[in-house]
Amino acid sequence: MEHPSTFAGCSEAGQDWYDLFSRGARDWLRHNEKVRHAVRAKLPEVLANADILGGDRSRTVKVPVRFLEHFRFRLREPDEVDGAGQGDVKPGDQLAAPGQQQGDDGQGEGGNNEGGVQLLLELKIDDIVEWLWEELQLPNLQAKTGVTQDDEYRREGWSRRGVRSRLDRRRSLKESLKRRSVDPQGPAFTDDDLRFRQLVRRRQPATQAVVFFAMDVSSSMRERDRQLAKTFFFWVVEGLRRQYTHLELVFVAHTVKAWEFDESEFFQVRGSGGTVASSAFTLVKDTIAARYDPSRYNIYLFYGSDGENFKDDHDAAEASLREVASRASFVGYVETPASEERALDSETGAIFKTLADAGSPIGAYALTTNESVWDAIRAFFREHVAVESR
Amino acid sequence: MAGTIENYGRKLEELARAQGLDYYPVQFEEVPDSFMMEVAVYGLPVRMPHWSFGVRYIYQLIQHRMGHSRLFEVVFPGNPGRAYLARGNSVPENTLVVAHVLGHADFSRNNALFQRSQQEVGYRIVDQAAGHARQIGAAMDEHGQERVEKILDAALALEAHIDTFRGLRRERYPEYVEDPAFNDDTFRQRFHQLPGDERPPRQHEPRQRASLPPQPERDLLWFIAQYAPELEGWERDIFLAVREESFYFYPVFACQIMNEGWASYWHARLLREADFIPQSEYLDAIKTHSDVVRPHAADRQASLAINPYHLGFCMWERIIDDLGMEKAMQIRSQDDDFSFIRNYLTEELAEELKLFRFKASKDGAIEVVDRDINALRDAILAPKYNFGAPAIVVRHVETDGTLHLVHEHETDGRGLDVKRAEKVLDYVHRIWRRPVKLETVDGRGEPRVIEAPSA
Numbered sequence: 001m002e003h004p005s006t007f008a009g010c011s012e013a014g015q016d017w018y019d020l021f022s023r024g025a026r027d028w029l030r031h032n033e034k035v036r037h038a039v040r041a042k043l044p045e046v047l048a049n050a051d052i053l054g055g056d057r058s059r060t061v062k063v064p065v066r067f068l069e070h071f072r073f074r075l076r077e078p079d080e081v082d083g084a085g086q087g088d089v090k091p092g093d094q095l096a097a098p099g100q101q102q103g104d105d106g107q108g109e110g111g112n113n114e115g116g117v118q119l120l121l122e123l124k125i126d127d128i129v130e131w132l133w134e135e136l137q138l139p140n141l142q143a144k145t146g147v148t149q150d151d152e153y154r155r156e157g158w159s160r161r162g163v164r165s166r167l168d169r170r171r172s173l174k175e176s177l178k179r180r181s182v183d184p185q186g187p188a189f190t191d192d193d194l195r196f197r198q199l200v201r202r203r204q205p206a207t208q209a210v211v212f213f214a215m216d217v218s219s220s221m222r223e224r225d226r227q228l229a230k231t232f233f234f235w236v237v238e239g240l241r242r243q244y245t246h247l248e249l250v251f252v253a254h255t256v257k258a259w260e261f262d263e264s265e266f267f268q269v270r271g272s273g274g275t276v277a278s279s280a281f282t283l284v285k286d287t288i289a290a291r292y293d294p295s296r297y298n299i300y301l302f303y304g305s306d307g308e309n310f311k312d313d314h315d316a317a318e319a320s321l322r323e324v325a326s327r328a329s330f331v332g333y334v335e336t337p338a339s340e341e342r343a344l345d346s347e348t349g350a351i352f353k354t355l356a357d358a359g360s361p362i363g364a365y366a367l368t369t370n371e372s373v374w375d376a377i378r379a380f381f382r383e384h385v386a387v388e389s390r
Numbered sequence: 391m392a393g394t395i396e397n398y399g400r401k402l403e404e405l406a407r408a409q410g411l412d413y414y415p416v417q418f419e420e421v422p423d424s425f426m427m428e429v430a431v432y433g434l435p436v437r438m439p440h441w442s443f444g445v446r447y448i449y450q451l452i453q454h455r456m457g458h459s460r461l462f463e464v465v466f467p468g469n470p471g472r473a474y475l476a477r478g479n480s481v482p483e484n485t486l487v488v489a490h491v492l493g494h495a496d497f498s499r500n501n502a503l504f505q506r507s508q509q510e511v512g513y514r515i516v517d518q519a520a521g522h523a524r525q526i527g528a529a530m531d532e533h534g535q536e537r538v539e540k541i542l543d544a545a546l547a548l549e550a551h552i553d554t555f556r557g558l559r560r561e562r563y564p565e566y567v568e569d570p571a572f573n574d575d576t577f578r579q580r581f582h583q584l585p586g587d588e589r590p591p592r593q594h595e596p597r598q599r600a601s602l603p604p605q606p607e608r609d610l611l612w613f614i615a616q617y618a619p620e621l622e623g624w625e626r627d628i629f630l631a632v633r634e635e636s637f638y639f640y641p642v643f644a645c646q647i648m649n650e651g652w653a654s655y656w657h658a659r660l661l662r663e664a665d666f667i668p669q670s671e672y673l674d675a676i677k678t679h680s681d682v683v684r685p686h687a688a689d690r691q692a693s694l695a696i697n698p699y700h701l702g703f704c705m706w707e708r709i710i711d712d713l714g715m716e717k718a719m720q721i722r723s724q725d726d727d728f729s730f731i732r733n734y735l736t737e738e739l740a741e742e743l744k745l746f747r748f749k750a751s752k753d754g755a756i757e758v759v760d761r762d763i764n765a766l767r768d769a770i771l772a773p774k775y776n777f778g779a780p781a782i783v784v785r786h787v788e789t790d791g792t793l794h795l796v797h798e799h800e801t802d803g804r805g806l807d808v809k810r811a812e813k814v815l816d817y818v819h820r821i822w823r824r825p826v827k828l829e830t831v832d833g834r835g836e837p838r839v840i841e842a843p844s845a
Binding site for chain 2: 004005006007008022023024025026027028029030031032034067068069070071072073074075076077078079080081082083084085086087088089090091092093094095096097098
């Protein structure tokens with residue numbers, strides 16, 4: 001005779017071993033961790049289209065991600081699926097019209113029909129920048145040395161003479177105690193006991209920088225070109241922000257003339273007509289003269305263009321750019337060429353090349369695809385460090 | 391209320407045994423609904439950790455929240471069997487579940503496929519799986535989560551690729567080809583004694599290494615565990631743990647229609663005959679029954695899937711009516727879903743149940759095709775062949791260690807989903823640690839070779 005079945009836990013509702021932990025939640029958390037890693041590794045792609053330029057650094061972006069799929073061998077999706085169903089229908093009946101979404105019938109676990117549920121991953125911009133720096137293995141920039149900011153007064157040491165307001169009571173009392181331990185009959189305080197805080201002038205290395213973004217907005221610049229330049233500009237700003245506590249941005253757009261815009265307008269600007277690059281460089285040069293003393297600011301200029309410029313403007317552009325470059329820490333040129341093969345082999349590219357060959361701190365980058373933005377950024381930060389150490 | 395389930399349970403058991411059900415004792419346990427959900431996701435109460443279960447868990451949770459799924463019973467065959475009752479269910483509901491479980495317990499003790507699987511895997515799968523989980527947890531502590539995950543990524547992806555005909559415990563292949571000269575084959579001896587040409591003097595050749603594998607190998611889990619060039623002992627153990635659980639899952643998969651139908655038949659019958667259950671509770675339980683075995687949602691005209699509970703239930707009712715209980719018991723012992731559907735899903739039953747065949751095209755159009763019985767049987771069984779996975783075999787291990795896999799596309803009727811196959815090969819490559827390649831065909835039927843690392 002076999003033992004009878006048993007019935008356990010059917011009466012009490014106490015804590016049981018299975019209440020103590022949830023395996024499902026544990027594995028779900030692990031999944032999410034893997035998603036974060038995956039997103040991190042693909043960050044450049046994920047972010048290429050995200051609209052995160054400028055704005056508040058403590059912001060977050062929400063990146064929609066799919067659940068990870070644990071892959072299995074499966075047959076390819078056939079053009080037609082045969083299946084068995086049950087119900088009140090007759091041959092020839094149309095159960096769903098073309099284009100109609102299929103119900104969730106007939107599919108077990110897994111399957112493409114899992115789509116529809118999406119995970120919205122919230123990423124902090126700050127974290128993203130941090131990850132990117134690791135992923136792209138970018139160096140941290142050094143503030144340009146030799147450029148100094150206004151002297152600053154700092155407290156340092158004590159003196160026996162000084163104004164009342166800087167009297168250090170604690171120090172003075174200490175001196176008095178010292179004296180009276182040798183001479184217990186002495187007075188409570190003498191003038192010799194008094195100590196005053198001393199101020200010294202210190203020269204601080206500059207931590208200010210100004211970044212000029214100049215962009216050709218003539219009709220030949222396509223939407224894609226702007227988008228690429230914009231992405232590049234954004235990450236450059238993020239990189240520079242890691243170094244400079246004060247970073248000012250100046251946006252300049254030009255066609256045959258140049259104008260200064262604020263950030264929100266800058267990327268919306270659309271001009272028409274031709275391209276005279278010298279107009280932008282001259283405006284930058286004048287702005288530096290008026291507002292940004294090179295002895296107090298690290299100056300950066302980034303210029304985005306499709307590479308076309310009026311032939312007649314060649315000399316003027318070269319001259320004005322040379323002047324800017326002589327005052328700047330670094331000048332970057334990003335070209336969005338019409339064809340990949342001819343990248344940087346353009347009218348504007350030639351101007352930059354001439355100056356770079358002459359020793360100006362210039363880097364030139366071609367942006368053709370979303371991925372090339374990351375190559376350009378990597379190259380920029382590497383070259384920048386190289387230029388600095390010269 | 392306390393104890394009512396136990397009282398009903400005991401009386402149901404008496405009734406079941408009197409009806410001829412023959413099963414190992416079952417340990418019933420009442421558990422929280424959340425636990426039921428996890429068991430449904432993992433397939434076992436305590437199972438190895440893997441992120442993919444987390445994804446299934448969330449889908450289950452979403453389904454549950456939306457009210458699409460209710461879990462009634464989870465039962466594990468064995469001696470003793472284990473069954474869980476959801477604490478959130480009412481007494482009539484759980485009474486039905488107990489009766490249902492007794493049907494399963496009878497099935498798993500007597501069905502040939504289950505018997506064989508239990509003889510091989512053991513009778514305490516719940517504890518064994520918990521042991522695997524512990525072992526894998528310890529490996530994670532020792533070797534780190536990433537390394538263990540790599541093994542599980544590959545092993546679980548190949549979960550269905552076992553060879554149940556060759557069984558769980560297997561010897562490695564002989565390393566050398568047997569010398570035909572030493573073969574005792576009498577025909578061969580007599581052949582050589584025939585008058586005619588002199589037999590060339592036999593040279594003593596060095597023994598020849600057997601090619602690996604000697605014939606196409608379906609049990610990918612076994613083969614990789616045995617022959618991966620640099621697999622460490624603990625890695626092999628994890629592979630084999632996954633494989634053992636697969637052998638356990640196979641009969642559940644291959645007898646689903648029969649098994650669920652049998653259990654449904656018996657819960658209906660036992661409850662009908664249980665005069666100790668008050669009328670109101672009986673009605674509640676029967677309401678639950680009709681929810682479980684209904685062919686499709688009440689608000690729909692038709693369903694594009696066949697509810698195995700319903701199909702199995704109707705088939706068993708018909709078999710017992712037409713052929714008698716003794717024959718039915720014999721069928722539950724000897725058949726699996728393949729023979730069950732082919733032999734006992736008759737044309738008139740299919741018509742009665744309004745089964746139909748449909749075609750769904752890529753553009754979303756779905757059309758009812760016909761009610762042809764043979765095509766219907768095929769359509770029902772098609773997803774069940776080969777543990778529901780594409781037929782992939784190891785063809786050869788090349789001299790440089792490359793693992794050469796072949797997809798038997800003719801068996802499956804079409805090629806593999808290349809994107810997924812590439813990913814799976816990546817998993818396998820990380821474990822095999824030598825190149826891995828797989829032959830299949832593309833959409834036009836042209837040969838297509840997938841490689842990892844990709845060429």
